Amino acid sequence: xxxxxxxxxxxxxxxxxxxxxxxxxxxxxxxxxxxxxxxxxxxxxxxxxxxxxxxxxxxxxxxxxxxxxxxxxxxxxxxxxxxxxxxxxxxxxxxxxxxxxxxxxxxxxxxxxxxxxxxxxxxxxxxxxxxxxxxxxxxxxxxxxxxxxxxxxxxxxxxxxxxxx
Amino acid sequence: xxxxxxxxxxxxxxxxxxxxxxxxxxxxxxxxxxxxxxxxxxxxxxxxxxxxxxxxxxxxxxxxxxxxxxxxxxxxxxxxxxxxxxxxxxxxxxx
Numbered sequence: 320x321x322x323x324x325x326x327x328x329x330x331x332x333x334x335x336x337x338x339x340x341x342x343x344x345x346x347x348x349x350x351x352x353x354x355x356x357x358x359x360x361x362x363x364x365x366x367x368x369x370x371x372x373x374x375x376x377x378x379x380x381x382x383x384x385x386x387x388x389x390x391x392x393x394x395x396x397x398x399x400x401x402x403x404x405x406x407x408x409x410x411x412x413x414x415x416x417x418x419x420x421x422x423x424x425x426x427x428x429x430x431x432x433x434x435x436x437x438x439x440x441x442x443x444x445x446x447x448x449x450x451x452x453x454x455x456x457x458x459x460x461x462x463x464x465x466x467x468x469x470x471x472x473x474x475x476x477x478x479x480x481x482x483x484x
Numbered sequence: 485x486x487x488x489x490x491x492x493x494x495x496x497x498x499x500x501x502x503x504x505x506x507x508x509x510x511x512x513x514x515x516x517x518x519x520x521x522x523x524x525x526x527x528x529x530x531x532x533x534x535x536x537x538x539x540x541x542x543x544x545x546x547x548x549x550x551x552x553x554x555x556x557x558x559x560x561x562x563x564x565x566x567x568x569x570x571x572x573x574x575x576x577x578x579x
Contacts, residue, residue, distance in 0.1 A: 333499040340500045351503055355510050362514055425495045444496035479488055
C-alpha cells in the first residue's frame with residue numbers, strides 16, 4: 320500500500336503541483352508548501368483512496384481543503400502586516416516561466432476571481448470538464464458548479480476583453 | 485463570440501515542473517511521518533507493558549502468591565494480547 324501511495328504521488332506530482340500553483344497564484348501562499356501539506360494529508364488518509372477509481376480527484380479535494388486553511392491564515396497575516404502584501408509574487412519562478420503576454424493576462428484575470436469561481440474553473444480544465452468530479456471535490460451541487468463556471472467564465476472574459484484580447 | 489476556451493485549455497494544459505528537491509523533501513517528510521507513527525505504536529505497547537507489570541508487582545506486594553495473583557496475571561496477559569491485536573488491526577486497516 321505504501322508503494323502504491325508513492326507511485327500515485329509520482330504519477331500525479333506534476334498535475335498536483337500545477338494545481339497548487341494555480342490555487343496559490345497571487346495569494347502569498349507557497350505552492351510547494353501546499354503541495355507537501357497535501358501529500359502528507361493524503362498519506363494520513365491513504366486508507367480511503369480507491370486506486371481503481373480516480374485517485375487524482377482525491378488528491379485535488381485534499382489540496383482544495385488545505386488551500387482554504389492556508390489562505391485563511393495568509394489573509395490574517397496580511398491583515399496584521401500590511402507591508403507583507405503580495406510578497407514573493409514578482410520573484411515567483413512560475414511567473415517568470417509564464418512569460419507570454421496571453422498567459423500573464425489569463426493569470427492576472429484568474430487571480431482576480433473569487434475562490435468560489437476560480438476553483439471550479441481550474442478544476443474544469445484539470446479534471447477534463449467532468450462536472451460530477453468538480454462537484455464532489457468542491458462539495459457543492461452540480462447545478463452550483465455550472466452556475467459558478469458560467470459566472471467565472473463571464474468575468475474572465477470581461478477581464479480579458481478589457482485587456483484587449 | 486469568443487469564449488477563450490482554447491486559450492484556457494492551453495494555459496491549464498501546461499504543467500509546472502516540481503522545483504528542484506521538492507520531491508525528495510516530500511518523500512523525506514513522508515518517511516518521518518511513517519516512523520513517527522511506528523514509534524507511537526511501540527510507545528503504546530511499552531506503556532501498556534509498564535502499567536500491566538506495575539499492577540502485577542503491586543498485587544504480588546499486597547497479596548503474595550494467592551488467588552489474586554492468578555487474576556492479575558490473566559488481566560496482564562489479556563491487556564498485552566489486546567494491545568497487540570488492536571495495534572495489528574489498526575496497522576492492517578491503515579496499510
